Amino acid sequence: DTAVSQTPKYLVTQMGNDKSIKCEQNLGHDTMYWYKQDSKKFLKIMFSYNNKELIINETVPNRFSPKSPDKAHLNLHINSLELGDSAVYFCASSQPGANVLTFGAGSRLTVL
């Protein structure tokens, strides 16, 4: 059983399009995250939700909108895609205070 699953694994799209990446965790964790990993492998946090409530919102353009329908799901919607949005996006989850992050396998977004 996959603990944190993301779909799609690969996404190729044109500039200006809108796309979504979905994430689900079956670990029973309360906290979920989105991280962005650029071509140089830098890992930067974008958002964090605890039990469906936004708790971390880094300096991310408004074009990025996370949505957490329940504590097991955290989706990422991106409007008006730009070339600089090309990256691997990782979803992760943890229990508050438990420290350990469990990451998904990543979703590689390529904007042409």
Next chain:
Amino acid sequence: GENVEQHPSTLSVQEGDSAVIKCTYSDSASNYFPWYKQELGKGPQLIIDIRSNVGEKKDQRIAVTLNKTAKHFSLHITETQPEDSAVYFCAARPSGNEKLTFGTGTRLTIIP
């Protein structure tokens, strides 16, 4: 906010030799320091972590040391094997904060 620097960015080691990766952090309130390993095409995975009340922790061939005064912590891998080849990330988190700040990553290559 926290800033984590990691060196070296790339490291090649003969199989069987030791590898050392070093990180420094800026926020003296940080008290949790994990290390993650990212294999090709996968998400980062926790391999070892240390809290600020401990100076050293060991798990088989992997050890982490922490110098709180100097704000340094290091990952030591002994008797390296080909499967140790991966990108390694250090991270730091301040007390009471859910935000984990990652270092810039080290690509470790084990030469057979």
